[in-house]
Amino acid sequence: MTEFRIKSHLPDIFRFRAGEESRYPYLRLDKNERGDGYPEGLIREIRDRISVDTINVYPEPEPLYIRLAEQSGLKKENFVLTTGADGAIKAAFEICDFARGASVIRLEPTFAMVDIYCQIFGVHAKIVQYVARNQAPPEIEVDQILNALDDSVSLVVLANPNSPTGTLISREDILKIVKAAAAFGSLVLVDETYFDFSGASVIDQVEEHSNLIVARSFSKGLGLAGLRIGYLAASKRTARACFAIKPMYEVNSISLLFAEALLERPECVGDYVRAIDESRGLIQKLAASVGVGFLNSQANFVYLETGEQTGRILEDAQAAGVLVRAGMGSAGYADWLRISLIPARSMEPFMKILRARLGKEV
Numbered sequence: 268m269t270e271f272r273i274k275s276h277l278p279d280i281f282r283f284r285a286g287e288e289s290r291y292p293y294l295r296l297d298k299n300e301r302g303d304g305y306p307e308g309l310i311r312e313i314r315d316r317i318s319v320d321t322i323n324v325y326p327e328p329e330p331l332y333i334r335l336a337e338q339s340g341l342k343k344e345n346f347v348l349t350t351g352a353d354g355a356i357k358a359a360f361e362i363c364d365f366a367r368g369a370s371v372i373r374l375e376p377t378f379a380m381v382d383i384y385c386q387i388f389g390v391h392a393k394i395v396q397y398v399a400r401n402q403a404p405p406e407i408e409v410d411q412i413l414n415a416l417d418d419s420v421s422l423v424v425l426a427n428p429n430s431p432t433g434t435l436i437s438r439e440d441i442l443k444i445v446k447a448a449a450a451f452g453s454l455v456l457v458d459e460t461y462f463d464f465s466g467a468s469v470i471d472q473v474e475e476h477s478n479l480i481v482a483r484s485f486s487k488g489l490g491l492a493g494l495r496i497g498y499l500a501a502s503k504r505t506a507r508a509c510f511a512i513k514p515m516y517e518v519n520s521i522s523l524l525f526a527e528a529l530l531e532r533p534e535c536v537g538d539y540v541r542a543i544d545e546s547r548g549l550i551q552k553l554a555a556s557v558g559v560g561f562l563n564s565q566a567n568f569v570y571l572e573t574g575e576q577t578g579r580i581l582e583d584a585q586a587a588g589v590l591v592r593a594g595m596g597s598a599g600y601a602d603w604l605r606i607s608l609i610p611a612r613s614m615e616p617f618m619k620i621l622r623a624r625l626g627k628e629v
């Protein structure tokens with residue numbers, strides 16, 4: 268048989284294929300998506316702006332670049348639109364010059380695609396592990412990241428806040444890493460997918476540090492997960508490298524339409540963050556009233572120490588059409604549930620299960 272000249276390691280990379288069953292009918296508390304909570308009629312209003320031109324004319328992304336520049340104080344040349352924050356992470360890998368023996372520093376656990384991109388690009392991963400703590404969120408040792416830096420490191424990937432740990436690295440520590448990385452010629456990608464909830468960002472630093480790339484998402488606070496749109500911000504020169512490797516059209520017209528319309532209404536995020544904070548408070552109150560552990564996050568999910576009830580709660584949830592997950596990947600916390608927050612009225616069917624299994628009414 269002829270051996271085609273494809274990269275021989277690619278067919279062996281395991282990629283999860285989604286099942287055939289739709290998640291739409293479920294109450295989805297498993298992937299940190301936006302629940303509901305758009306102002307009445309907003310989606311209809313945006314949908315009404317879809318015309319034949321939206322569909323048969325190639326996309327026109329400039330207005331969104333201008334809006335991103337206006338709202339950030341940066342220039343539009345600092346931005347590149349991508350297919351979600353995921354596309355921004357991939358772009359950072361693509362612009363790296365991975366010479367033989369090159370490595371990437373990544374945290375574990377984190378967003379699954381970081382490991383996949385290490386495999387795709389055939390680059391060695393230096394893993395810095397989050398460490399489980401008793402009744403507290405797992406911890407990352409910033410010195411371990413600094414110590415892992417050397418001439419082999421092309422890229423450091425940090426998610427801030429991270430998922431699934433929900434933890435934040437301080438701005439001071441991020442900038443310490445960025446400066447230390449610069450001395451080795453290493454890029455640092457700071458994935459701010461959950462920025463809408465944490466409010467923490469180093470996007471204002473991209474012109475100061477040309478080795479810094481910030482990734483942002485429209486999937487979480489703005490709720491456009493299905494439209495696959497995000498962006499990266501970097502110094503103009505680094506952004507030019509990312510712009511160079513974009514496809515002819517970086518995002519599609521329907522994604523642009525929704526992204527622009529939602530950015531015109533910042534209250535869409537603010538109101539939503541307040542609504543899910545109410546749910547955060549309710550779960551925390553439930554945890555306190557029944558005496559089980561609660562871990563907050565800097566993002567739109569929390570952890571509840573459901574202990575030996577975990578399996579039964581997962582069964583009840585499945586039977587009631589609720590999707591929810593246990594554990595925190597390699598950081599442990601197997602008998603904790605990770606619960607994506609959505610507005611309280613929509614969470615009620617799941618709260619009912621928790622109350623029934625954990626004890627007291629709240």
Ligand SMILES: Cc1ncc(COP(=O)(O)O)c(C=O)c1O
Nearest residue numbers: 351352353378426430460484486
């Ligand atoms: C830490 C982190 N980064 C990136 C992503 C991908 O986000 P997007 O939908 O914008 O590609 C996710 C998705 O859940 C995530 O948790």
